[in-house]
Every structure is written in structure tokens, then in C-alpha cells.
Amino acid sequence: MAAISGKTAQNVFIAQCCQPNRKMNSLYQRGNYVPILRNTLPLQGRKLAWTGKRAMQLHTLATYQRDPVNRASVHCYATSSSSAVPTFEKIDFHKLQNGSDIRGVSVAGVEGEPVNLTEPVAEAIGAAFAAWLVNKKKEDGSRCLRVSIGHDSRISAQRLQDAVSQGLARAGLDVIHYGLASTPAMFNSTVSQEAQHFCPVDGSIMITASHLPYNRNGFKFFTNAGGLGKADIKDILARAADIYDKFSVESLKVSEDSASSTVKKVDYMAVYTSDLVSAVRRAAGGIEKPLEGFHIVVDAGNGAGGFFAGKVLEPLGAVTAGSQFLEPDGMFPNHIPNPEDKEAMKAITQAVHKNKADLGIIFDTDVDRSAAVDSGGRELNRNRLIALMAAIVLEEHPGTTIVTDSVTSDGLTTFIEKKLGGKHHRFKRGYKNVIDEAIRLNSVGEESHLAIETSGHGALKENHWLDDGAYLMVKLLNKLATARAKGLSRGSKVLTDLVEGLEEPAVAVELRLKIDQNHTDLKGGSFRDYGEAVLKHLENVASMDPKLQKAPVNYEGVRISGNGGWFLLRLSLHDPVLPLNIEAPSQDDALKLGLAVQAAVKEFSALDTSALDKFVQP
């Protein structure tokens, strides 16, 4: 691991000397919003990582706290696109929760999508996370807690970073900026022992909205125990709402004896990427350039994953010419950075063909999801990626349990259990759900080393259960490198061979049926209750059809086998939607399954079945 370089050390901006954060409890927690940045001038002899303008802005904000009326002008300084939004607009913080993430609209201009993730909201969230973290760590105030912040390529990233930092810093926590970073790198900083890079940090925040459009953004939070869960996010948003309310109604005053904090900037991606490089070298028996002779193209979709070509593959000796969309561009001008997206997969497949590459690698915006394409243009995503990862992990840990999401195929179960000798535990949708389930299984004595979703999220026990798209690709690179080291170099065939025998359906579709939340058929109830009623009814109807069999073990929704295939209708994790997955050996069989669902749900008038109706049309 590279020690902190002189350059990095210089590249640390100290906004204020760290003092104990014992004032924390008496600040936000008590409900008094008291600024704590008394003096934001950089230490002499240090190089400024932020511009003088920013330092000034921090300073201005501290002063500004005395005058709540002027506050908006300070909060809007870093924005070019949300300044039209009234700063203290009423915000429903509850609506910002998206499962175990926070997501909102941060850029104005899209019709019907008002901005609800403004800088003051982000600042309140930063302060709330600080309070949550202090409580979680049971700190007595004898040391400053440290929080790292990174972001993807979104156009609102910088101003949300500045705002959330304000919230943390004013709560007395030290803030470390990583700049453009990946979600897994942020989690990694909570477990890394790189003291010279201020690791391990106590908490970490990634500013991202994954593959969502340019106008959205959000936050993911980590501690060394992993990503925060739904209940934690609910707690943080409740605290944030409280803090935000006080922004506008309380008189704010500067407290000269308030605690202070530091804001630093380090190049943590250098640490994270050198870990990935070391992992491949180790797997290849210590060879410096184990990928020499391989041509691998990367498609980062203009998200944060461009580093993988220059900082991981090239040091390992691979040629990366023909890699595309590596430059961060938050307008995502080429395709959605999403390995589940057909256009995105088409783009990386074309790049593999055009460059006659051995392998193509594609990431989502914040690099917690990935997929690959072999030299023949075969997509290694969804069930195939799971099969491939299962094959690799089961070679290392024979018999282990592979935890997956609920929409995985029957063919995958057969492959894992009959061909690989492992156990397939098909659980629920949601990366956090599958990871938590794998951790739970281990805790009750069932060994599991891999938790992975068809979406391209995946985590390994050997990698701290870190949800890391880049690490999944490292496992594939290890396979290429070891094959080459043994003189078996055959391009990506070593990977393609591993998924040999995976049965695949001729038809695989996902149709998303929306629930109209304002429909009278809901009778004032929630869309979740309504969705549950639809599911219950479908289950009853299916149980009366001798040609349909209910899956013996199922953890979410209704999964039914029939016509040589299966369907699963379930509630979306986040939206008023019932996603319907159908897989079948022929179009005709898929239609029959679709018709069975259509007949069962037709009396639910608040359910928009148009996608299904279209699918089953003769």
C-alpha cells in the first residue's frame, strides 16, 4: 500500500484545528443550531485544496449564521442550477428515503420533478448523520469523529458535498473529502487501516443516485459495520427534518467557545485502486504485470468508474485502448451507466467487437455494480454473472451457499446445485437484503461467501461484505491472470467455460405494473396494502390451477412455476409498483404465464396492467 505521498500531504487543507467534539451533544442534539467554524483560514505553509473563494465562503457562512434571513444566499453560492429554489421550502424528508439510501431531485428544470434535495436539506442531513454517528459510536467527546465524503460525476455533486460537509463540520466532526470516488471505496475507508490517509474513518458518505437521471442525487452512508439500513436512514431523516425546521425559526448566534473541526482533502482512490491491483498480483503469484497480453476495454458510462482502466488494468499490464466514456460527465451523454440496461450492454459489446478485445467491463455510475462481456460478445451480466461468480467462489469454498435476489432463474439454481455442488439461497431483491442475509447465515453456522444480485451488485465475505462492482471484476481478472500464469492463456475463454451448462430461458422479461396511489380502489389505504392484496389474490387464484405450482420456498411476492417456466410478482422495494418477472422456454409459454397473471389481477382497478396487456397481446 502506498504511503501518503508528499504531494498528498500537501494536498490537505486544514480549515480548522481539530478540537474535541464534546460540544456535539449540546449543538444539534439539543436543537440549537450553532456554527462552529470560527476561523476558516488555512494553516500557514499548507497548500489550499479548496480555492480561496471556498474558504471565504465557509467563513462567510459562519458569519452568516447570525442572520438567518441572509442564509439562502450563502447556501446557494455553489449552485448553478438550484438557486431558483426557495431555500426554506417545506420539504417532506420522509419522501427522501429510498430503501437504505437517500435520494431526491437536486437539479431544477425537469417538469413535474421539483427540487427537494437542496443545500440546506443536505446540510441538515449532514448534521443529522453526525448526531446519529456520535450516538452509534457512543462517543464521550474525547476525540473528533471522522467522516469521509466522496461523490460520483453528477452535476450537483460539488454543492451537495459542500453543504453536507457544513452540517458535519458544524457538529464538530472532521471531514475528509475524497472528490470523485466510488461507493465501495467510501465503505472501504471505514475498514482500511491507512492511518496516513486518516483511516479508518468513523463514517462515510457517498453522494450518488446510482444510474438515475442527471437531475437526481442522493446519499449512501457507511460505518465499519456496513451500509446503513432502512431504520437508520429513517432515523437520520427524522433528525434532519428537525434540524431543518430550526434553520428557519431559531435565532442563530455564533458561539465563540464552540467545538471546531477540520476539513481535509486526500486522494483515497489511489489507496483503494492499489488494493485492487495488489489483489490481482497476489492471485497471480506475485507477478507484476499478470495481465500483459490481454486487451480489456472499460465502459464507465461517464460515471465514476473511469479509474479502472488507467489505475487498475494498465498497471497490471493490460492494454485498454478503445475503452469508452471514462471521463466523468454528469449529463451522461452516451448511455445510462447501468449494467442492467440493454443500451449500455450493447455499447460495451460493440466496443469489445470493434477492438477485438479479450474482455469488456462495464460499471454503473458509482461502481457498486458491474458486468462483463467476453471476447465473443457474450454478455456476462444478470444470471450469467451470478453463475460465473458462483463458479469462482465455489472453487475456493466448495459447498458454500450463494445468496441471491428473488428474480434469479430456475436454471441458475440447477447450475449452482447440480453442476457446482453449492447451495442456492434465493432470497429477496435489494443488495442490502442479500448481503445482510449472507451475514446472518454465517452467524447461524451456514457458510456463505457470496451475496449477489441480478442487478450486478455483489459482495464477498473475503472483501468485508463490501458491495463492490470493481472487486467482482477483480475476481474475473484473477481468473485470467492465473490462467495465464499457468500457461493456459486463452483470452476470456477461461471465464466463458465456467458458465458452460447454465440453462437459459428463451424468454425473460420484467414488466412493471404501477399502482395509482390516488385511485379510489385504494380506499384511502397505502399502496403497499393494496399491493399485498393483489399478491394474496393472485396466490389464491394460482393455487386453484392444477397447471401452476407455488414455489416451495419463497421470501417475497408470489413465485409460481408452470409451462416449463415461472413468474414472480412482488412489491417494488421503493416504488408503488408490482414488478412482474416471467421466464419461459418459449414465447407461447411466457404468454400463458402472463395470461394467468392478467386474469388474476384484472379486478384491481388501481393497478395499471398496460405493460402486461401489451405483452400478452396475440
Ligand SMILES: O=P(O)(O)OC[C@H]1O[C@H](O)[C@H](O)[C@@H](O)[C@@H]1O
Ligand atoms: O424493487 P425494485 O423497484 O425492482 O428495485 C430493486 C433495486 O432497487 C435498488 O436499485 C437497489 O439498489 C437494488 O439492489 C435493488 O435490486
